Amino acid sequence: MKALVLNKPLDLEISDVPDPGAPPAGFVRVKVDTVGICGSDVHYYEHGRIGDFVVEKPMILGHETAGVIEATGEGVDGLTVGDHVAMEPGVSCGDCGYCESGRYNLCADMAFWATPPYDGSLAEYVVHPARFTYKLPIGMSLEEGALIEPLSVAVHAANRVDVLAGETVAINGAGTIGAVCVLVAKARGAARIIVTDVSPERLERAIVLGADVAVDVRSDSISEPFDVGMEASGHPESLPRLIHGIRAGGRIAIVGMANQNINFDSVTAGVKEIDIHGVFRYANTYPMAIDLVASAQLDIASLVTHRFAFEDAVKAFEYAIPPLPATGKILIKL
Amino acid sequence: MKALVLNKPLDLEISDVPDPGAPPAGFVRVKVDTVGICGSDVHYYEHGRIGDFVVEKPMILGHETAGVIEATGEGVDGLTVGDHVAMEPGVSCGDCGYCESGRYNLCADMAFWATPPYDGSLAEYVVHPARFTYKLPIGMSLEEGALIEPLSVAVHAANRVDVLAGETVAINGAGTIGAVCVLVAKARGAARIIVTDVSPERLERAIVLGADVAVDVRSDSISEPFDVGMEASGHPESLPRLIHGIRAGGRIAIVGMANQNINFDSVTAGVKEIDIHGVFRYANTYPMAIDLVASAQLDIASLVTHRFAFEDAVKAFEYAIPPLPATGKILIKL
Amino acid sequence: MKALVLNKPLDLEISDVPDPGAPPAGFVRVKVDTVGICGSDVHYYEHGRIGDFVVEKPMILGHETAGVIEATGEGVDGLTVGDHVAMEPGVSCGDCGYCESGRYNLCADMAFWATPPYDGSLAEYVVHPARFTYKLPIGMSLEEGALIEPLSVAVHAANRVDVLAGETVAINGAGTIGAVCVLVAKARGAARIIVTDVSPERLERAIVLGADVAVDVRSDSISEPFDVGMEASGHPESLPRLIHGIRAGGRIAIVGMANQNINFDSVTAGVKEIDIHGVFRYANTYPMAIDLVASAQLDIASLVTHRFAFEDAVKAFEYAIPPLPATGKILIKL
């Protein structure tokens, strides 16, 4: 079958790879329909690594995925041939204490699509565990299905930091993750959403998605107190600013990856009794995220600005390299 | 000044009562503008008592209140003459363990408007503690201000039972409390809201307010699992039905007052690990409820169907006696 | 191999049954050393059923189990031949939403030892998933290992109801489950523990284990307020009494199985804002329970009063039929 293979940095091509074959017990075989391009895919394409994760042999990219079930393995209940599905890209061991206690995103043996050494989903077919494959309800598109993955990041972050109806939420960063945080904060009833970024286009989109205030941090800063802070920019100054601006008793989610040595005001964090919650991917979010989209509590499809055919997938990645000309989500259609 | 005084059951009149005078330190004097009629007001009017609370001397009715500040006592910050305000009707002692730990609704020394022996707010003026008086933001009407009280019941109940975005919520009872529960569940991002009642008019209104399914329990029952149950009907069969229908791991809020001896299936409550949360009035909800209304996360004003002038207040109560011909909220305008 | 088989009510014998064989991938083969007799085992022995669970064909009894690993299947990490282990008796599906979110005790496909139609552990050998098999630390006995199962019930119940250091806890019922609740409440720092029962011997033991007050409910009742109530008696009057006696804002765990139609005072549960938590078995408790015993935070071995050899297992059950002459835990040693 065909797949989009990253041979080495900036060397990406559609190649023939072995078909994954029939699904074993507990697995399903899915014809891939739509895959979103994530910042991490682009980062591997450009640099061949993210931190300690290094692409050492050719790897298929892609992990934001929806498709149609083509076959089901033995013992699979609740999924049948022809079902439209979204797939959770991380397969945890299922046996360790983290898996058993529901925090499988912390499993040390996680195999995650397009995170070396594991292949991703930008291929004609994937074989995936049924337990991480979720049927889309009638009326929900496969494009929306592919976007359940980035949406899950925000659903999980909002759960961790417990955004409450009526609160004011500050979101640093208006890229895809910041944008889904706006959507989820709004769906949870945030009374006021403040978004910061350095890109006027991204800030404008955030307002369209439901933010109330947009702050360009090149020239301005947040001028009002807030209950919840969400760091989704990856910038090293972002967390310090949230700690400085948040009201006493506030909560902060660390969603973006800044770096390993940022400044931290532990006196203020203590005196204000701030709660700071690390956030890593997500767990147990797919059903809720699907229900949020299906019930029209949020419009995830509005994030999409570009669609490429699979045969143009290399062009899609060339286009997606920063500085990105556009602010929206790019999908590849198989 | 004039006030609406309940002399004894079914004996209600506008009387002259002593003016409350100038506000002492920490208090404000408010010219009352709008007061909503609550089911408890009507119950006192009809029966002169609710459980152990007995009207033994003439009592002013009313506790859902908004008005305009006329004077402020010494040491009052953040409130000034002319401010439009909503007032929380319960004044707790401020000194006991419940008050200190934030659960002041459980204070044993609570003085609550229109709960014997305490007079209510259906009067030209009230003098009230500044700490339970909340300024309405620009653009929010005094009618909306008066409705912050019933809305608070739902905000508190939803906090207690932690309605999460993407969940399915079943609400038993579509009266005012059921209706505000629909609004708040929707604002918190519930993906699906099921409402039950015996009144087609009430059920129809619930759908208008955002419910997805209406169940007339005279002929039907809930046919799908749900994550959260809210008992807001006061009917003794309601809690048993929620326990029976809820999915394992679900949570239930007891908002309505049923009676002291209903049936309880403790085996099912145990085997399903249901969490059942008693709910009594509210605490710390006014700021959030005001922000929810101000930010248009929910439309509380849509509950109002009738308005009476103060001089027609007795007629308003006569009209409000069950079986109530209409389903909406009745306001008295001073 | 030999196993203790219940053919039908009151017909129990040591029989030859097929050896479970070599462990498949992810499983271990354990030579059983010690099995505690639980009330449910005795109930099946006497009555052949518990609620809807009916013994329709011969079934091996026993589920409180410790032993020594004899062989490990492929892919088993962290467990080796010769390890002393305690085994969690319920094997959940691992794939459903409850399993993935850490509440695997609510899994609809749970296979639990000695719950029809599943055989139990009173046999020479068992083959069990490694993920539900826990190595005992050096210095911890196999008898203590077998008692991790009933201890887990209390660890889970105390987690559900969140017993806090410094609180007063009322525990209704001083049988094995009440006794482990006393131990766990004490280990969590409860300042005052009140225990009720109808047996002076059980109450005396509760005091020895750390309770501060013993109340014989045949003649007396709890005379002081408490923060947390734990229903562990199965008596239909127990939950109503806890609701009546608990302080406002208190929390109650339903650990014992009363019946499906007890009286419930929903007015008091509401007005006091009581939280009532159903408790079903346990999840994710074995590591913590083992650490509590290993660190001497509690003395689980003190519960044991009788030991029988495996060849006397039928006598052990005959002895255990209520009215039980003694109050302690009965172990069968293989």
Next chain:
Amino acid sequence: MKALVLNKPLDLEISDVPDPGAPPAGFVRVKVDTVGICGSDVHYYEHGRIGDFVVEKPMILGHETAGVIEATGEGVDGLTVGDHVAMEPGVSCGDCGYCESGRYNLCADMAFWATPPYDGSLAEYVVHPARFTYKLPIGMSLEEGALIEPLSVAVHAANRVDVLAGETVAINGAGTIGAVCVLVAKARGAARIIVTDVSPERLERAIVLGADVAVDVRSDSISEPFDVGMEASGHPESLPRLIHGIRAGGRIAIVGMANQNINFDSVTAGVKEIDIHGVFRYANTYPMAIDLVASAQLDIASLVTHRFAFEDAVKAFEYAIPPLPATGKILIKL
């Protein structure tokens, strides 16, 4: 009356000051019996300031206080002349959102003993709000009463970080705050407690108080994973080390004041999903802390190593200046 007055740094004397007089409504007059010396008292004595809090006029020191009630103001319930009491040193406004929601330690208008410009309690008499005055149970000494204040810091920190029975807790710093954290972690059932410091004497005391492992960070580091970290050293390297060593999903309390610009590894905090909780003083802890001491769940009196008479109070402070020759708590007896 006499009081211990700090005129300016290193200028401390027993002076005549005005008697506080009769207690107004809601207040009590207490004859002070025992006051503990806190590190903050010593810091004001040496430096005349802590951060932005500057001693600009003579100030009475002391805030860890127990005494005997001499008079009660109008409306005081539950406290009578002759009662032995512990007093919470911070008086919050009682009216703001933090006070109403139970987080009064975050009140912006807090008046805290011996924090400029507010006088402390090292005086013959104090007049204090009844709501922050707690009766000691029979059998509890006034010395223990004075120690409820530092104990409260640990009770609050353990509540914030939710130390669970069976967990492993790492506590950085073995001074008074580290020591009370050991006591509280032990009382909550921690299975294993690791303490770090640079003083062999402090580490030895921590072991006596219940720690399992002592690590001298001058030469060593923590070599095992832990569930909960408590930073109580004030050292800027402490939080980074806790973040590095803690297991994924762990929780950290920031109890000690490090400084406003420490290093922070936000990638690790994110990937491990660590929860970091700022801790500022305490709220709602006195009743629980008193019950913990009264029920012998922990032995707070064992912290005391030195006692000085009031007339030797200046000597006590001279003795307490770092480098402190002894590791224990110093009390002043009036």
